[in-house]
Amino acid sequence: MTAEHQTVSTFEVDNHVARITLNRPAAMNSMNPELRWELSQHWDRVETDDDIWLAVITGAGERAFSAGADLKHRAREQEADDAQRAHWQKLAAETTSLIERWHFPKPIIARVNGFALGGGLEQALACDIIVAADHAEFGLPEPRRGLIAGSAGVHRLPRQIGLKPAMGYMLTGRHMSAQRAYELGLVNEVVPLERLDETVEGWVNDILRCSPLAVRATKEATMRGLDHPLPQAYYTSYPANRIRENSQDTLEGPRAFAEKRPPKWTGR
Numbered sequence: 001m002t003a004e005h006q007t008v009s010t011f012e013v014d015n016h017v018a019r020i021t022l023n024r025p026a027a028m029n030s031m032n033p034e035l036r037w038e039l040s041q042h043w044d045r046v047e048t049d050d051d052i053w054l055a056v057i058t059g060a061g062e063r064a065f066s067a068g069a070d071l072k073h074r075a076r077e078q079e080a081d082d083a084q085r086a087h088w089q090k091l092a093a094e095t096t097s098l099i100e101r102w103h104f105p106k107p108i109i110a111r112v113n114g115f116a117l118g119g120g121l122e123q124a125l126a127c128d129i130i131v132a133a134d135h136a137e138f139g140l141p142e143p144r145r146g147l148i149a150g151s152a153g154v155h156r157l158p159r160q161i162g163l164k165p166a167m168g169y170m171l172t173g174r175h176m177s178a179q180r181a182y183e184l185g186l187v188n189e190v191v192p193l194e195r196l197d198e199t200v201e202g203w204v205n206d207i208l209r210c211s212p213l214a215v216r217a218t219k220e221a222t223m224r225g226l227d228h229p230l231p232q233a234y235y236t237s238y239p240a241n242r243i244r245e246n247s248q249d250t251l252e253g254p255r256a257f258a259e260k261r262p263p264k265w266t267g268r
């Protein structure tokens with residue numbers, strides 16, 4: 001890590017769960033080149049480490065999951081010297097965001113502890129489950145800044161809540177409350193902030209009760225199947241499911257049920 005690049009996120013793994021925290025609370029966990037690069041490294045680890053079965057992503061503090069792009073940094077880019085510009089360009093060249101990992105194999109839970117706006121909402125849209133504190137707000141306010149939600153927000157939001165509700169929010173830049181996001185099917189559960197951690201852990205523990213290979217096969221078949229008409233989706237063979245079919249976990253599940261004991265998953 002260079003002097004120019006201070007750590008702006010945290011990454012921990014415990015009991016097969018990766019926990020990622022955007023750690024720029026003073027900037028409402030907004031995304032600058034360093035944070036984007038670090039997140040890319042974290043997602044590489046989650047994707048390739050067989051001992052990691054799922055991930056939880058959140059923001060530090062109680063104000064924001066992420067307020068999106070760091071617009072103050074964008075303003076600063078215009079005054080940067082050549083060395084600084086080269087550093088940022090190098091980080092960008094080494095970065096692959098979650099947003100662009102179209103078929104990420106493992107489940108991701110977004111723990112939304114405050115504002116999820118712009119690129120912050122786009123990060124949450126790329127997750128599989130969203131659990132939100134009741135004071136959280138969601139939105140794509142880019143047009144109010146002369147921008148668009150170009151990191152797939154304009155594409156994912158209509159697919160997840162429907163065209164007319166999405167257009168209502170995207171064309172106005174309005175925020176939606178956590179409760180409204182729940183009503184529209186964007187959020188899985190809304191709870192008071194003091195219950196956010198225990199609620200997220202409930203989802204984590206329920207996923208861990210399932211075979212990790214079955215979870216990955218379910219996610220892959222679901223997400224890739226959405227790209228096909230129903231009959232084609234049904235008859236398509238999915239790689240993750242072929243792995244599951246030939247795994248020890250496929251034998252362990254029925255055996256544990258017959259023996260009336262909890263299964264011991266290995267992910268193999």
